Amino acid sequence: MATIACDRCGFEGDKELFRHIGNVMCCGPLVFKKCPKCNEPVICDRQEMRGEIEDTARQVSCQVEDAVENGDFDLAKKVLGELYQLNQTLNIDSIDDYIRQTRRRINKLRAAS
Ligand SMILES: [Zn+2]
Numbered sequence: 688m689a690t691i692a693c694d695r696c697g698f699e700g701d702k703e704l705f706r707h708i709g710n711v712m713c714c715g716p717l718v719f720k721k722c723p724k725c726n727e728p729v730i731c732d733r734q735e736m737r738g739e740i741e742d743t744a745r746q747v748s749c750q751v752e753d754a755v756e757n758g759d760f761d762l763a764k765k766v767l768g769e770l771y772q773l774n775q776t777l778n779i780d781s782i783d784d785y786i787r788q789t790r791r792r793i794n795k796l797r798a799a800s
Contacts, residue, residue: 689701689702690702691704691705691720691729691731692729693722693724693725693727693729694729695722695725695727695729696722696724696725696727698722698723698724698725700723702720702731704723705720705721705722705723705729705731706720706721706723707719707720707721708720708721708728717730717731717732718730718731719731737776737777740773740776740777743773744770744773744774744777744779744782747766747769747770747773748770748782748785750766751763751766751767751770751789754766755789755792755793755796758796758800760793760796760797763789763793764790764793767786767789767790767793770782770785770786771786774786
């Protein structure tokens with residue numbers, strides 16, 4: 688299990704204990720997390736969290752498929768937007784392709800309905 692160490696007070700603990708505050712830069716690999724002991728922001732490498740984000744991306748793409756299946760195209764587009772945001776971190780080409788293809792699919796389905 689991944690642990691994070693605070694460089695201010697030396698507290699070390701599971702990454703779940705450190706609350707996510709935000710990104711250091713809008714699309715950079717670093718994020719701020721909050722130390723549970725001294726409440727100071729700790730900078731973490733996003734690579735550690737990549738696995739989690741990949742899991743989320745997988746769940747989100749299932750939501751997209753469900754929404755398309757149900758003909759809820761607005762929801763599908765909204766969830767695709769979330770997937771797009773997640774992929775700003777992951778930078779996976781196949782996800783980009785998936786987003787593009789699904790947008791096209793939605794437009795086609797919408798035009799046909
Ligand atoms: Zn600390």
